[in-house]
Amino acid sequence: MQGFSVWLRRPCIANSRSTWTSYQSIGRRFRSSTSHSKRPARPSPTTQTDGFQKFQRPGRPPQTDSIGFQGLRQADASPETILTYFRLNVETWSKQRAVHDRFVSFGAPLPDISRLLVAFVRDAQKGVFDSPDAMEQYGLKRLSDTDNIEADIAFSHIFTRWLLARPAPVKGVEPETVERFRRISEAITEMHPAELLPATRQMRRRVIMHVGPTNSGKTHHALRALAAAPAGVYAGPLRLLAYEIWERLNMGHIPPLGATPEQIAAATEMGPSPDNPFARMCDMITGEEQKLVVPHNSPGLVSCTVEMCNTMAKFDVAVIDEIQMIADSGRGWAWTRAVLGIRATELHLCGEETAVPLITEMLKDTGDELIIKKYARLTPLEVEKKSLDNDLRNVRKGDCIVAFSRTSIFTLKRDIEMQTGLKCAVVYGKLPPEIRSEQAALFNDPDSGYDVLIGSDAIGMGLNLKIRRVIFESVRKFDGRAEKLLSTSSMKQIAGRAGRFGLHRGDEAPGGYVTTLRPEDLPVLRRTLQLEIMPLKAARITLEVESLNIAAAHLPPRPSTETILLAVIHLGGLPLCYRHTYPERFQEVAAFIDSVGMFTLAEACHFMTAPFPWRDPLTLDAVRAFIVGYYERMHVDVMVMMRELPYLAQLEDAEAAHAAMDGRRAKHLLHGLEMLHRLLTSYMWLALRKPVAYPSYTDATTLKERCERVLHWCLRQVTLRSGDVTAASRKPPIRYVSKQDRMADLRASAS
Template structure:
């Protein structure tokens, strides 16, 4: 018998006796067999694929609205809330009902619950419909109709495993998958493995999308109502907002990944209201998903973004997703309904025109994640002294995965584990560990990461996790109180102080919001320890008012950095889009300086 150590963990393995067992436990070659109940059904999988603003999701939702029992699952809380609201209001016409020409606006309400990681809205225990984020789907419930949105996310390295589990595991007679046509080959391969019937419905845009003949240039006086200027960092967004408000008659709504979803929706409402002074939006690629915006023209400040190590050109999928937000069908069929896309610089407009001409490349692989049972089996084989982080570190070396799949990115789980495994004497039980590991937080936000460490340490040491003490310890609660006090004072007519003095606090308020989201997530799963849920909701609501106050009153106190000159150069398709591949899913939804916005619904592991 020989022993050796792996990586940084320092855990000794009995080489001959254990490796075979570990390889067997990490065998992921037949993922469809993990869902025997779904395999007993002969499911009909219906894909609705096409560009943005093609009506593909609405047609799937009509089938859901007609179902006796059904579920919608999307990548964002915003989407889950939107579907929840529309179904309960009855604004989605069920597929088995024709629109009444004498009463075209007749409503058809259905009772629908909403379940996301950090919020539950239960209107009725026996509600026939539910709307949720993808990670919250239940594969043990039999549905007549299930709708899974943004199916191209099946290749996202962090969250794609949740989409793969939904496609393989949902017990639905009809499973509707909505998204980009790039996902069709992957779904075809999965259906061959499961034996399910597959129908593919292709959609075209309901209103045309046209690139402008010329770039906008540096003259912001030509901006008009319905324009959306897209930039890729918070600093640039606020610098553009400030300049536009100084040089035009418009005020600017804003939307970006770190802005809480509830406030993105409110900013969208300001922009969408006809005749509102908020005639222009300045946003990141967060507008590409989850917001209904009446954008007439999309203007790219640039077609490059920082990926954390270098500046890269936006991917084909990202450019199309953002550009496609222009020209909403609901604007009408008059010529103004045509969507237009342009850029500030001519070279960027050339890149956009080329991207719109090139077909989106098929996704190569679906992402697969280990099941909780597999993780438990691996940990058991490693012995009582092994920490779960060992499993995350070694799994990429042990897992056997079919060619059509790729293993989920384990880095987020390893980062969360590093914060949890602080000592031997206060270890969590395995059940507690798995619960806490799923908390939606991003370690790149140091304020949130420190709050996660303090909350889990308090839970391990004392069995309870104090909310306000944690907020005070990370230094954000006093900032919040100052802005909250100022907000209430400024609602009086005799305001005198300049709110610019608090401009630097916005990122800290955003971090505090994420801490509250994480606390609420834990309060549903460990209610005795995280027992201050009412207070967390109260703080969350007031904090959102504070951030709205900042966006309204402080506006654009961020100053632009020095802008680097960019020289126009010939556009070559292979060179411009050489980094396309499967990485599009991350890049399409991240801001240059922001944590991944999808962390709002996505824990580190499911992500596992």
């Protein structure tokens, strides 16, 4: 969960050389160990959903995703299409109970809201919004490229603009109701986001976009410019990527721009080393850890995750990777902040060509020079003529099978090893970055004995992999509600990992192949890879604590955090090329935090920003302990907390199994260890920002290292024991049956 931070008026890190701290405000209320007796009574839970309890509180708006219509998913929708969609859905939107309850929670009487929405629909039916000028004035273009949540927000924006621009009052509506909406909207509307970074606007930057498909060398060219810079920063989407670039720069892996072929040959001959002539001293700063090697107050390089990028320091060169993530609803705000705020003479943006129109529009307000460099793929990528026909005996050395659930990954691993004798490394999202990197190294090493990689879409970025062929176990992925076809962008990103330039094995010709496990998926894959990816529509803007406080001042007394956030999202105006961030499940998370105690908005947003494993309901007791300890005692000791909860016992149990070499339990220990690792990295994140309240950074680091050792052992054990391959070879071959096929068989049997 990311996206709530003060980024437009404060640097994300004040000094890359100092520990990340967040000073407590003077005069903060003292919370003694007995303060819980004075806490307000918690609202009683009513229902349980994915581990989150729904709390009944007066005026709490229902979940936004309960809106009963679909968005306009066409990114290139014509004005006629947009207007038709608006006419067909405006009345449906206006009658949603969620819409009425939300506006009531903002302080409007229900009768007034009902009358206003009726008048809004009536004006739509009269053609008030039909002209091109009216569509521009009321922002109807925001309806394109939306899901149901974004469409709901767009309708709210159109309604608010209509309400404030309507020349005649609506009969029976109190003037104070309209005035309340006007005050909130005008206070939090921001039509020039770039101007909120005045220090950066005082310089004219040279922005170079390196765009192209996966495996086109675009990032490599930008990194060469960084390696030649006296002071520079790399900002990437993953801690694993930040670590990789940090290591490559410190070990001389990246030849600087301007190096001669002879110098490159000599450095290559020497190999990776701090003494390599291309080695550059580089710090690494992520949300959970820092590796500082550059002497204090000396110019140097920094490799960081994009959320940690410093907008106050001056750089000669900055590189922002995976720029297309600027449109991501949860994390895109960090790319927006970096693009608008990094104070670099030369700013390199690397990613998909889909971001070019959006960046061009954003930079119209900055006065920066924009240069676009396009790249073609360095090695050919071929879609094979046949699938594997559900037969895992067709898996070959150098293959990567991509699946989208942990269960599928380990089922494939077991079946492939039994049927082929090939050993499989695994990579998936819940694995710690360090373990993912180790598994990738096993696959890349020709002498390790690990010949096949089984991974999730986590292979799409952040790992250099010697994949010869990518095999899609499925072209659909469960999104929490239903299985949906992978996006064009995701399918291309994953397929493009095959045949990575410079990483082919032995005498293999450069190039990669892609296919599917099931025959019926292959035409879908072939057709999708031929499609163009539509240009991005909008960059994401975070919800500033300052704006939230302003909104809260105009809402009814003691509004919930959720209500304040929704007021800014639904009433705050932005330019057409921007949208507010909308992290997944933020309404449930806000209600969860409010249930713990009465926090300031800054504190509530701080916990919403923390990388807690919100998706896993089994960890919510630990998350509550993190927050309750801060609220009641301003002190959370990680060893005490982990011993009170089952996690430390689980770790010790896993270490005992490791010591006894009892590999039979390894698979069952994995999930608990993964959860523990995520909780420990969350604690480290909190400790770097609030070291007084979370003082056990060193203990958390030690526990994390212990956890990683056992995790690595568990993954090694989840493989065939000696003799199993021989035994398996005497059995008849097993055809792999996917989850989709099993469900289809069940439906057929039922009918």
